[in-house]
Amino acid sequence: MKILVTGANGQLGSEMRALSTVYPQYEYYFTDVQELDICNEQAVHSFIRDNAIDVIVNCAAYTAVDKAEDNPDICDKLNHMAPGYLAMAAEACGAALIQISTDYVFDGTSYLPYTEDMLPCPNSVYGRTKLAGEQLVLQKCSRAVIIRTAWLYSVYGNNFVKTMLRLGRERETLGVVFDQIGTPTYAGDLAQTIFAVIANGIVPGIYHYSNEGVCSWFDFTIAIHRMANICTCKVHPLHTNEYPAKAPRPHYSVLDKAKIKKTFNIEIPHWEESLEACIRRLNEIEK
Ligand SMILES: NC(=O)c1ccc[n+]([C@@H]2O[C@H](COP(=O)([O-])OP(=O)(O)OC[C@H]3O[C@@H](n4cnc5c(N)ncnc54)[C@H](OP(=O)(O)O)[C@@H]3O)[C@@H](O)[C@H]2O)c1
Structure with missing residues (x-):
């Protein structure tokens, strides 16, 4: 089986690459924008056809949530149109497409974990373009799996965990919002789940995946500092309106994972x- 991983230098793509050594039975193509720009429709079609790809895992995306508010067209091209190109190319070759999406397709007004059949209502450019991408993929590809995930972090790339580790070491005090509730997702765990989806055999549809449990960004930060033995920084809780950001975030975006687990x-x-586990890996890398 031939697997194409796009956006392979990002957080999730890098975890897919790292884990691929555990699954030597597959043949891999890891591409990022230099090797395969997924916004180039013709290149996408040729690559998938010429290499007879069986499964595409699309890890490429426009993920700068605040910058997206000022760049809606570029964001739409990458998060909406490009997954459509992958979906059409997959369909033409009988391939499957695993498209990664986000909890930001929800507006966050629920007080119960979001299931896949709850109505999305994004309140940011990023969320709207990701939702449009989901819809196009489902429309164009009969073997499509959409995995919505949340609060992704990894040993690779830049993310909240790495930022809080740095700020915790640099500063004596730090304010972090406590009124946005969700669940972090270790990209290494998500990569394992993607391999489980492939090994099981594609069951088309939308699925939710994050780690288990619930926390606020404030709780998350306290745990990061505790696990990294950072005790010189006092973290205090902020309301969302005390930490203004260009794009609105859902106040509550806990995902219900029953469907993907079953x-x-x-x-x-x-x-x-x-x-x-992630902090242990980061410590090993720093040594
Ligand atoms: N990060 C989060 O907190 C989060 C939360 C929920 C869902 N998700 C979703 O999870 C998925 C993986 O996110 P991530 O954090 O791993 O993303 P990421 O680290 O930002 O990686 C995305 C990768 O795609 C590449 N890319 C950009 N434009 C491309 C193009 N035209 N063609 C091919 N590759 C291109 C990027 O390259 P450059 O770096 O050079 O631009 C980068 O290497 C995305 O679908 C994202 O929407 C992420």
Whole structure:
């Protein structure tokens, strides 16, 4: 089986690459924008056809949520149109497409974990373009799996965990919002789940995936500092309106994972367990 991973130098793409050594039975193509620009429709079609790709895992996206508010066209091209090109190319070759999406397709007004059948209502350019991408993929590809995830971090790339580690070491005090509730996702766990979806056999549809448990960004930061033995920085809780950002964020975006667990027979670690694993890996890299 031939697997194409696009956006392969990002957080999730890099975790897919790292984990691929555990699955030597597959043949891999890891591409980022230099090798395959997914906004180039013709290039996408040729690559997938010429290499007889069986499964595409699209990890490429415009992920700068605040910058997206000022760049809606570029964001739309990458998060909406390009997944459509991948979906059409997949359909033409009988390939499957695993498209990664986001909790930001929801407006965050729920007080119960979001299931896949709840109505999305994004309140940012990023969320709207990701939702449009989902819809196009489902429309164009009969073997499409959409995995919505949230609060992604990894040992690779830039992310909240790495920023809080740096700020925790640099500063004596730090304010972090406590009124946005969700669940972090370790990209290494998501990569494992993607391999489980492939090994199980594609069951088309939308699925939710994050780690287990619930926290605020404030709680997350406290846990990051505790696990990294950072005790010189006092973290205090902020309201969202005390930390203005260009794009609005959902106040509540906990995802219900029952469907993905049952369909693909997977277990999901609690976010604290996975955060510890990531911090251990970061410590090993720093040594
Ligand atoms: N990060 C989060 O907190 C989060 C939360 C929920 C869902 N998600 C979703 O999870 C997925 C993976 O996110 P991530 O954090 O791993 O993303 P990421 O680290 O930003 O990686 C995206 C990769 O795509 C590349 N790329 C940009 N334009 C491209 C193009 N035209 N063709 C091919 N590749 C291109 C980027 O390259 P450059 O760096 O050179 O631009 C980057 O290497 C995305 O679908 C995202 O929407 C992320």
